Amino acid sequence: MDTSTLIQQIFNTVFPLASIVLVAFLYARSQPTDMTVANRLNINVFCPALIFSVMSSSEFHIAQYVDLILAATVVVLGSGLLVWPLCKWLNISPKTLVPPMMFNNSGNLGIPLMILAFGESALPIAVVLFLTENLLHFTVGIYLLNPKSNPLNVVKIPMIVATILGVIWSLQGWTVMPAVKVSVDMMGQIAIPLMLFALGVRMTSVDFGQWKLGVISGFLCPLSGLIMAAIWQFTVGMSAENFAYLLIFACLPPAVLNYMVAELYQQEPHKVASIVLISNIMSLAIVPCVLFYVL
Secondary structure (H helix, E strand, O other), rough: OOOOHHHHHHHHHHHHHHHHHHHHHHHHHHHHOOHHHHHHHHHHHHHHHHHHHHHHHOOOOOHHHHHHHHHHHHHHHHHHHHHHHHHHOOOHHHHHHHHHHEEEEEHHHHHHHHHHHHHHHHHHHHHHHHHHHHHHHHHHHHHHHOOOOOOOHHOOHHHHHHHHHHHHHHOOOOOHHHHHHHHHHHHHHHHHHHHHHHHHHHHOOHHHHHHHHHHHHHHHHHHHHHHHHHHHHHHHOOOHHHHHHHHHHHHOOOOHHHHHHHHHOOOOOHHHHHHHHHHHHHHHHHHHHHHHHHH
């Protein structure tokens, strides 16, 4: 693939995502926009529908993705271990910095990015990586902020319920009635554009008072992820195709959910908001660089 074709492919991958985020940002700046209900519907209805839609497909077999699940787990947890010693140097609490560096935007940004970069066949892989990160976030991530939290609460989360049902469907080889499948698929298709729109609306609340921390985090998050991905490939190894998916996953910025969780536990939410949102803005420059290498 020549350079001009490669650049065009990267543009065709990144522009649709950036344009939706930009439209949402401009709309929210001109019209006060409350995404509370929409976000709740996305987390509790549309994302679970997307997860079950993918995992209940006859082409989906969970055993095919074990190596990616293990690799993604190492990237998430390893990123936290790499960043933790830097907290003292940066004069910031590990509870504030470490979770955003571990739990990346594999939903709002990761799923559409992989589909646009690799085609519709990448959807199951993108969903599996998103589920891995999400499960770790709702277990390890919550424990980091509140060691007294009940780990069994995770089974009450709709996305986790959809995952469990999807795994059962996959292992049993069951099929979903065509009429039911169409309705579930349609609800799932709402999730991805709504994720991107919500990200754009959230961008309006960037606090540039903490811009230095946000910029440092914008480099630190993808760097720590890519280092762990390289270590995994060097020590364990995986196919070139799966390593490409892992690199895209590893370079993603922090998930918006980090801010919501920090706000819930009152763990310096203003700092976490700057880390998350400035890092997501910077990803518009960082992600294309990784795509250039991968593609």
